[in-house]
Amino acid sequence: MKIQEKITVTVALTLFFVIFITAFSFTQLFLVNNRNVRLFNLAEQNNKLTEYISSTYSEPQKAIDFLTGSDYLKRFEDIAGVEIIIADTDMNILINSLNLENEDFKNLLLSSKEIKSFLNVTDLLTISGRQESGKLIMADIKNNRYYISIKEFPVKDKNYLSIFLKKQTELALPPVRYTIEMLLIFVLAGLISIITGLVLGKNISTPIMRLNRSVGRISNGDYSENIRAMGKDEIGILARNVNIMKNKIQRSQESLKDFTYMLSHEIKNMITSINGYAVGITEGVYSTEEEINEALDIIKNKSKDLENITESLLMLSKIENRIIEISKEEVNFEKMINDLLKLYEPELGRNRLKIKKTFAIMPETKLFSDKYLIQTVISNLINNAIKYSNTESEIIINSISDDESVIISVSNSGLNITEDERDKIYNMFYRSKKYEFKNIKGFGLGLAISRRIAGILGADLDFDSKENINTFIFKIPLNR
Ligand SMILES: Nc1ncnc2c1ncn2[C@@H]1O[C@H](COP(=O)(O)OP(=O)(O)OP(=O)(O)O)[C@@H](O)[C@H]1O
Ligand SMILES: [Mg+2]
The missing domain is CATH 3.30.450 (Beta-Lactamase)
Structure with a gap:
């Protein structure tokens, strides 16, 4: 029926x-x-x-x-x-x-x-x-x-x-x-009931059927039409919610398309370049030792890039599929930051950047969390600070704690992040166009990964950007 x-x-x-x-x-x-x-x-x-x-x-x-x-x-x-x-x-x-x-x-x-x-x-x-x-x-x-x-x-x-x-x-x-009177009442009551039933039945079922057709269209991948929102009753609310759901599915499908396109594009470029230089070497295009070494260096760098992007993607996929395992051990922030800075020494030197760090974590503050995940976030923040700093400037790394959390902030001087970029910078593959001329490398994955890790740890990742200073703040709660 x-x-x-x-x-x-x-x-x-x-x-x-x-x-x-x-x-x-x-x-x-x-x-x-x-x-x-x-x-x-x-x-x-x-x-x-x-x-x-x-x-x-x-x-x-x-x-x-x-x-x-x-x-x-x-x-x-x-x-x-x-x-x-x-x-x-x-x-x-x-x-x-x-x-x-x-x-x-x-x-x-x-x-x-x-x-x-x-x-x-x-x-x-x-x-x-x-x-x-x-x-x-x-x-x-x-x-x-x-x-x-x-x-x-x-x-x-x-x-x-x-x-x-x-x-x-x-x-x-x-x-x-x-x-006779009873018969008349019977017939009249019957007539009124059938007419009212038909009118009400049509009134109530028409929006449901319309909704049904629209959901059918959406399930067939047709997102072109918004369902007309009908009134403020439950069906109206359902229609509006289906519209919201439809737009979300549409957006996520589009971003999946973009993601796949950009990813394959990036990887193809790197492989083409590695292949090009390798073929060049084997076919004797590069004859002098200097030329060959240069080609080999490029192959090495591109392979490293390939390794980095694969690592990032692996991490993202683990996070998205919730197969990341969180281990808990005491985190020593001072050691972690010092070790990271050692890794970045060559880049700091190249850009003539100075590091100013303060450690004000109270001695009694103990944070038990996943070291590897926390290190990934801080490493991304330091890496960005180095990449997007003005040359010969100072990067400030502060670590403090209160009763509830440990807060790590990384500041660098450079171009401000605009208000309309506030949410975009956490999107996968988002990179600001303003650095294109500077030839800064990156895939737009660092902050996307960091934001998701913060979510897993119940931490906050936010930034403040004014007067040419960008400060990223990573706040990790103690009791998790
Ligand atoms: N410290 C910073 N100062 C200025 N802009 C920043 C800073 N950190 C991030 N951004 C902006 O946010 C964008 C996204 O950063 P994100 O770390 O996700 O990607 P990326 O650094 O471009 O690449 P990847 O981290 O994958 O190597 C950057 O392209 C840049 O526009
Ligand atoms: Mg980055």
């Missing part, structure tokens, strides 16, 4: 039951109310009779004579559709149109089946007052159920009872009489 059909069926069924049951309850309530209005009428008729007798006759016997001697009661019964019994308060029947046995009559008067309780429910709908109703009861007499109004009334100083009885069949609710 498709989602649209599911929604339509669910909505239609639920709505159908709700409408049908509500309508059914309301009709029932109105019917009960209708019955009660009729009961009040019964009491009202009774009132009319008793008031007439009370106000017209001061002698009880005269009243009885009148009632039995004329067709007044008969007419009353015909008009109101009731049976009438008149009795005195000692339960002696004076007029008995239903021919009720004495025993039945007593039971009737003592009956406690008053109808007050369900009159209460419909008082809300019925405006009739109840004070004048007298006593309203229900009783079974000779296999018939009667609704009965009992009213006490005075003639002179004696009280009498006037009892109006109406067969229940006339007041009850034969359901068959309402079949």
